Amino acid sequence: MTSPILQAATRLISTLLIVFSLFLLVRGHDAPGGGFIGGLVAASSFTLLAMSHGVETARLALRLPPATVAALGVGAALLAGLIPLVVGDAPFAAVWVFVGGPKGEGLPLSTVLLFDFGVWLVVLGAVLGLVFALEEDA
């Protein structure tokens, strides 16, 4: 589908969608959002790119093969589950660090966020794997 309007719009929208998906990912713990929804939004961004500029462009923009992205996601989630073991907690228990402030005030970083990022990657990779393959077929 080569439409100049769609191509021009995609350039703006696809980037915005990625930013929005990361926003959804990060805010997910307190407000509607999270890794699953964020991953779907990111996947639609690349899908839009694939439809307007071709799958090859979308693949280049993703840099890694979709299956690798999904595998990295599983790895990130697993890592998030294993980190608590190092600090002597049960696997998949949440570990929180507050950068530059006491609990509740500093920048909150957590294995929960890493875990959700893993979900984000898995959804992104899984959806794009199928979308790219089907679009290439068509």
Added chain:
Amino acid sequence: MSAVASVGDADRSGPWAGALLALVSAAAAAAFATLIPEISRNEAVAAEWAWAPALDVSLAFRVDGLSLVFALLITGFGAVISAYSISYLRGHRHQTHFFLYLALFEAGMLGLVLADDVIALFAFWEVTTVASFLLVGFETTQKARRSAWMSLLITGAGGLALLAGLIWLGLVTGTTRISEITAAGGLGGHAAYLPITLLVLAGAFAKSAQFPLHIWLPNAMAAPTPVSAYLHSATMVKAGVYLLARLHPALSGTDFWTTTLGLVGGFTMLMAAILSLRQKDLKLALAYSSVMSLGSLVMFLGAEETVAAAAAMTFLIVHALYKASLFLVVGSIDKMTGTRDLDRLGGLWRTMPMTSIAGVLAAGSMAGFPPFLGFVGKELKYEGALAIAEEPAPLAAAAVIANALMVALALAVIFRVVLSRPGRTPKTPREAPTLIWLGPLLLAVGGLLFGVAPDLVGRTLVQPAAAAMLGAPAEIKLKLWHGVNLPLMMSVATLALGVAFHLAREPLARLIARLPGGAEAIWDGLLDGVQTGFAAVTRGVQPGSLRTYLTVTFLAVAAAPLAGLRLAGGLPEASFALTEPQALAAAALCAGGALTAALAHRRILALAGLGASGTGLSLLFLTFGAPDVAATQILVDVLLLVLVAAVMPRLPELPPRRRGRSRDAFVAGAVGLAVALATLAATVGPFDASVADAMSARSLPEALGRNVVNVVLVDFRALDTFGEIVVVAAAAVGGLALLRRTRRSPA
């Protein structure tokens, strides 16, 4: 010869792996030997670790007389076999793999005989099965593959029966600890005795190659010869014997036990001995003689008498020594001359003196000539056979004939292979490397040494082993000379018969060749039958029509909730009303979209209808306060539409008047109705909000999150979510593989 045939990049770490395994095995054997004084006083050494406490299964180990005999055989022979294989498989591409499999087997087998827990025993039992599969199929030829499969299927099926039997045994006795099960005494009177015993016997008979499950063992000779010596004569095939001896106090003492073991063991012994005479391939002849030995061991385990137990335990050691030695000798002959054919070999004493000495010594023990340990074992066997109270005469006669056939095989080794004129071998024979002749020679000399001083093994090993098997102290004295008695007469008869069999070998072999065989044909027929049968079932269940699959799946989806409602006593009193205007509008969008999709004559229109329906649904979610679900719904909907749109150009145009449309409408309507009714029914019951309230209350203080849905997903139930994303990733990989396949072969 297969071992040398696969030439490739030499495996440099192979010899080191072999040396390591040999040293570790020898050290373990020495460690077990230090336990002899303690064990020979009928004491046991135990150790225990928790394994699955929730199931009350522990890794409990216990060394008593029976375990110690096996542990010494496993580790001692492990050392000899590893050293032998360093030279035997020198230059093989996968020598390191070989030693890895061998180490796996040795560890598994050791665990099997030391385990004091039936579940742990079973786990180790399966390890040996898998290791045997890997080793039989080590030379990846067609024949080796078939043999490996056969051994895996038969012993694996037996293993399943055994697992059922052991679990049942544990339930009946209230413990999985073997020492407690056997200490409780005989189960003969229990209602579940018969099924338990049948299941255990099935496992033991499959592993120890009893008729008619013996066919895998001769086929397993496709393995490299050291494997045949180690697994398929000295140790693994005796796991079944070990199990029967181990559970002897619990399961023996009934007519059923004595009759079954006597009949199966006796018949296997006689049949295998007769079949061994037919073989021109020395290794196969030895394989059948191993089956014969296993049969006689099983026969003796059927009995209650101390002398039968002594016969079984002594013969176990005798057989391991001479049979492993003979196998190794045959392997050496095979490697140096290029053949194992009895008709082509001859006069090896000139060219391979050390191998020949080992062969003659081992054959002497096999034939039961004095002063070998084999003689002691044979006398005990006859004494044991005579002592078995029920029907001693047929068993004793069968034992004499079977042993005479072993004498004939031993004479063939001595007079045709070692002495006689030089044969016509493919390669000019020369002496094997030291590592190759040393092992079998050591084992064969052991057979001679223990024969001269049988009490060396009698009091230290046989007596405690027999005591452990009987569950009561036993007084056993092994002697070379028993005086002139009935067993000695039988020995003389055996020798005479054996010489006659040897001299009449050719005509007898021709006669035996005419015997009805066909166990192999039945096996192949069975496998073929299973394959064609399941192919037919698959064709019936999976005709390849996506429409049929979906219809069946959705009908099942509709039937399940309806059946649930029916069981719950029909439709509950429930009502539901949409009052908010925006909810009504969203519901209308849903219904309109669905109707459009159902009635549309073009796919693109149907797709648009589906999209509208999905949008309506997410609006409904939004009005009822589930923004996360609504967002997910709309995003999934969008991506699904994109995927379907990508596939659409490949689909054929819809015919204007589609057939089966009313059927599709019925299925769709049924699913909608069933799910709606079930959901409605679910709202009637009192809603237990305790879990939801608890999660909401704990969300912020414990997980520092205000979005409960997300907190549950990534924190409270993170392990579940992890499983789910693994499924998502795996499904995507599977889908990709399917797409690639269809692309390569466009249908």
